[in-house]
Amino acid sequence: MAIASFVLQMEPGRGAEAAAALSRVPGLTLEFSGEQNLVAVVERASAELPQVESGLKEVPGVLCVITAYLNIEDELEAAGSC
Amino acid sequence: MNINRRQFIKYSAAAFAMLLLDKGPALAAPDQGVERWVKGVCRYCGTGCGVMVGVRDNKVVMVKGDPNNHNRGMLCLKGALLPSVVHAPDRLTQPLIRKEGKLTPASWDEALDLTAAKFKEAMAQFGAQSVGFYGSGQNLTEESYLANKIFKGGLKCNNVDGNPRLCMASAVGGYVTTFGKDEPFGSYEDLDAATCFFIIGSNTSECHPVLFRRIAARKQNDKNVRVIVVDPRVTNTARIADMHLAIRPGTDLALLNAMAHIILNEELDEPRFHSKYAAFKAVEDGKPVDKTFEDYRAFLAEYTPEKAAEITGIPAAAIVKAAQLFASSSATMSLWCMGLNQRVRGVWANNLVHNLHLLTGKLGRPGSTSFSLTGQPNACGGVRDTGSLAHLLPAGRVVANKDHRNQMEALWGLPPDSLHPDPGLFATALFGALGEKVKALLVLCTNPAQSLPNVKKYTQNLRHPGKFMAVIEAFGDAETLKYADVVFPAAFWCEREGVYGCSERRYSLLEKAIDPPGQARPSVNILVDLATRMGVDPKFVPFKNSAEVWDEWRTVSASSAYNFKGMTRERLRKTSGLLWPCPTEDHPGTKIRYVRGEDPNVPADHPDKYFFYGNPNGRATIWLRPHKPAAEEPDAEYPLVMTTGRVIDQWHTGTMTNKVPEIRAAFPNAYVEINVEDAKRLNINNGDSVLVETRRGKLTLPARVGEVCRPGLIFTPFFDAKKLVNELTVDAIDDISKQPEFKICAARIARA
Numbered sequence: 001m002a003i004a005s006f007v008l009q010m011e012p013g014r015g016a017e018a019a020a021a022l023s024r025v026p027g028l029t030l031e032f033s034g035e036q037n038l039v040a041v042v043e044r045a046s047a048e049l050p051q052v053e054s055g056l057k058e059v060p061g062v063l064c065v066i067t068a069y070l071n072i073e074d075e076l077e078a079a080g081s082c
Numbered sequence: 083m084n085i086n087r088r089q090f091i092k093y094s095a096a097a098f099a100m101l102l103l104d105k106g107p108a109l110a111a112p113d114q115g116v117e118r119w120v121k122g123v124c125r126y127c128g129t130g131c132g133v134m135v136g137v138r139d140n141k142v143v144m145v146k147g148d149p150n151n152h153n154r155g156m157l158c159l160k161g162a163l164l165p166s167v168v169h170a171p172d173r174l175t176q177p178l179i180r181k182e183g184k185l186t187p188a189s190w191d192e193a194l195d196l197t198a199a200k201f202k203e204a205m206a207q208f209g210a211q212s213v214g215f216y217g218s219g220q221n222l223t224e225e226s227y228l229a230n231k232i233f234k235g236g237l238k239c240n241n242v243d244g245n246p247r248l249c250m251a252s253a254v255g256g257y258v259t260t261f262g263k264d265e266p267f268g269s270y271e272d273l274d275a276a277t278c279f280f281i282i283g284s285n286t287s288e289c290h291p292v293l294f295r296r297i298a299a300r301k302q303n304d305k306n307v308r309v310i311v312v313d314p315r316v317t318n319t320a321r322i323a324d325m326h327l328a329i330r331p332g333t334d335l336a337l338l339n340a341m342a343h344i345i346l347n348e349e350l351d352e353p354r355f356h357s358k359y360a361a362f363k364a365v366e367d368g369k370p371v372d373k374t375f376e377d378y379r380a381f382l383a384e385y386t387p388e389k390a391a392e393i394t395g396i397p398a399a400a401i402v403k404a405a406q407l408f409a410s411s412s413a414t415m416s417l418w419c420m421g422l423n424q425r426v427r428g429v430w431a432n433n434l435v436h437n438l439h440l441l442t443g444k445l446g447r448p449g450s451t452s453f454s455l456t457g458q459p460n461a462c463g464g465v466r467d468t469g470s471l472a473h474l475l476p477a478g479r480v481v482a483n484k485d486h487r488n489q490m491e492a493l494w495g496l497p498p499d500s501l502h503p504d505p506g507l508f509a510t511a512l513f514g515a516l517g518e519k520v521k522a523l524l525v526l527c528t529n530p531a532q533s534l535p536n537v538k539k540y541t542q543n544l545r546h547p548g549k550f551m552a553v554i555e556a557f558g559d560a561e562t563l564k565y566a567d568v569v570f571p572a573a574f575w576c577e578r579e580g581v582y583g584c585s586e587r588r589y590s591l592l593e594k595a596i597d598p599p600g601q602a603r604p605s606v607n608i609l610v611d612l613a614t615r616m617g618v619d620p621k622f623v624p625f626k627n628s629a630e631v632w633d634e635w636r637t638v639s640a641s642s643a644y645n646f647k648g649m650t651r652e653r654l655r656k657t658s659g660l661l662w663p664c665p666t667e668d669h670p671g672t673k674i675r676y677v678r679g680e681d682p683n684v685p686a687d688h689p690d691k692y693f694f695y696g697n698p699n700g701r702a703t704i705w706l707r708p709h710k711p712a713a714e715e716p717d718a719e720y721p722l723v724m725t726t727g728r729v730i731d732q733w734h735t736g737t738m739t740n741k742v743p744e745i746r747a748a749f750p751n752a753y754v755e756i757n758v759e760d761a762k763r764l765n766i767n768n769g770d771s772v773l774v775e776t777r778r779g780k781l782t783l784p785a786r787v788g789e790v791c792r793p794g795l796i797f798t799p800f801f802d803a804k805k806l807v808n809e810l811t812v813d814a815i816d817d818i819s820k821q822p823e824f825k826i827c828a829a830r831i832a833r834a
Contacts, residue, residue: 067302
């Protein structure tokens with residue numbers, strides 16, 4: 001599974017609404033909620049990440065999505081070290 | 083904190099994102115009660131990230147990225163977790179002398195006097211070449227410059243070498259033989275402008291994560307950007323690639339020559355560039371001889387894609403596509419690291435990457451450059467630039483050149499022809515001679531008992547009854563201390579002030595943030611005390627602190643192409659680093675070398691845009707270098723290739739990263755990575771204990787079975803002192819750079 005983190009820039013005052021929508025995204029953890037920014041860490045198969053990123057852009061109140069970090073260690077799970 | 087590796091990576095991901103928001107690392111509590119922030123440089127890899135060190139009560143409580151340095155506030159998690167290293171419980175706090183086999187506390191005077199006496203005794207009995215110094219790219223620039231001056235200038239001994247010999251000597255050889263001067267053409271800013279990245283022999287994702295993030299961002303932000311990765315493993319770097327060429331280890335010379343062949347055959351070269359700015363050369367009967375463009379074309383004729391495919395294991399069509407992408411992009415940036423350098427043909431491999439850039443004219447414009455990545459924080463500024471290797475003198479001079487020696491004699495106030503005319507012993511030769519030709523050795527801030535190749539061979543010498551070894555070190559558990567006769571406790575990282583110079587020729591000031599623990603002292607002061615007690619004239623080393631050493635080194639640089647006279651201490655204090663050349667205090671630094679209007683060494687009225695002033699003919703050299711195999715190829719007895727490297731969590735020999743509880747919990751042990759096909763054939767399952775054997779030794783390691791390694795290849799990281807992987811590696815060296823071939827040796831494995 002790949003791990004990526006995203007910074008979501010928000011319309012002012014819409015963080016709670018976005019956070020609620022994001023809580024329904026499989027494999028996503030919200031690491032930080034600020035007034036204008038959210039930080040989400042996503043754990044999904046690497047092939048699914050572009051789709052996840054597109055989905056984040058559609059979340060209500062999200063103005064922009066920045067990929068902060070990407071680690072594509074699919075082999076970790078297979079190696080049993082997770 | 084008890085976390086596993088997966089959680090560690092998730093924390094890393096969160097930390098990167100939080101740093102983008104300037105919120106500090108995710109693992110740090112929101113309020114650490116920081117009283118003041120002090121500017122510095124990360125202690126780990128050669129990326130040289132600027133950091134801000136948060137201090138409270140003379141303790142480092144937090145580290146975050148410097149938003150004004152090249153890393154723009156980003157740090158990897160290792161850097162953010164540095165506070166645990168600074169305050170590790172096993173910090174050395176007093177000098178130690180070995181008595182009856184045990185390191186025993188002693189006074190500074192006892193330790194200094196004993197060391198000086200042993201060195202003087204050796205020199206009196208066996209001459210100046212019976213002593214030596216072994217440093218590293220982890221020392222401050224001032225420390226390396228000073229040690230080099232003491233040994234080469236004060237003691238007249240050129241046995242000055244260090245860990246960069248194991249790490250980047252081939253990159254030095256590549257730059258010098260191609261461009262006439264060491265160090266990269268461009269800067270990190272090229273990462274933001276390149277449209278094609280050619281990454282060969284570098285797992286940038288794990289070894290230089292902040293730079294990798296910049297490459298990934300570039301690719302994400304511009305859909306036209308292409309990434310080609312040449313690596314026998316499917317690393318995380320390879321996973322963002324448009325093309326991953328899973329090359330057979332040790333065959334990259336054939337690949338690079340084939341790419342040049344295709345570029346010429348398909349007329350993708352830039353004749354206006356190479357006809358004006360390049361000269362062609364080959365080595366015949368041991369001497370360089372001039373060649374023509376037609377000679378080069380004829381030399382390349384045999385490197386057809388099909389032949390290269392046979393040698394490299396990469397499909398011919400993929401080689402063609404890679405060459406086309408390289409040559410047809412608007413700006414290509416090559417990046418490499420140990421995969422090219424740690425080879426018996428490391429210099430040649432470096433030359434052949436430069437060849438591709440010279441053929442296509444992809445140099446000296448934003449995003450077009452050939453860029454060697456480095457493994458340690460100050461190997462470039464500290465060791466390469468100060469000339470702290472056995473064959474070098476400061477600022478690009480070499481021992482074997484009489485004019486260069488005379489220049490340094492004048493700069494150091496020594497009588498003409500007083501420096502020793504012969505290069506000293508390089509790393510493996512130095513340790514190979516320990517106890518025999520070399521009687522006394524001073525080691526500064528590095529761990530050769532774990533990092534040397536074929537290390538058992540050299541630890542025998544470390545045990546030699548005829549040797550004396552003093553070590554200046556910060557931590558009590560470094561493997562090398564097992565063999566030390568005297569240990570001096572050193573101030574670590576931000577416990578003293580000095581300059582670090584990273585991969586892009588950037589010099590940044592690491593400011594003092596806290597006092598060192600106990601009796602630990604800055605290495606500059608230890609070196610001065612030792613030198614004077616060894617008989618070096620105090621006027622030759624009149625330094626009270628590193629700032630005074632820096633001022634001398636800055637002045638010495640002014641008469642060379644490195645000229646950074648304009649980087650005063652005060653200026654470095656105010657800025658977050660400057661790139662040399664930087665000749666005057668109002669010069670902004672140099673992002674692109676050899677180009678008129680960019681590099682102050684190229685006269686403003688020079689008739690040509692490019693001028694390779696390091697070569698007598700003013701041109702860069704395209705070398706005719708044939709494919710040659712590795713020193714130890716697999717055979718019936720040892721049918722696999724073993725390669726070694728780093729992982730993102732740990733750094734080098736683990737003496738620092740293993741101090742961090744989060745890292746120790748997440749990734750404590752070495753392992754052997756095996757391809758599923760090989761594992762199936764050998765009945766090895768994931769997690770099984772596996773006996774890994776080479777002609778030099780054997781180790782039992784847990785198996786990680788997957789598709790990361792190509793079939794026939796195994797990989798082991800070398801950070802784990804409990805499993806000395808370098809007992810298995812080969813110490814065959816590159817003829818030119820004397821760098822060992824850590825990356826390739828023959829091995830066999832079986833279930834233990």
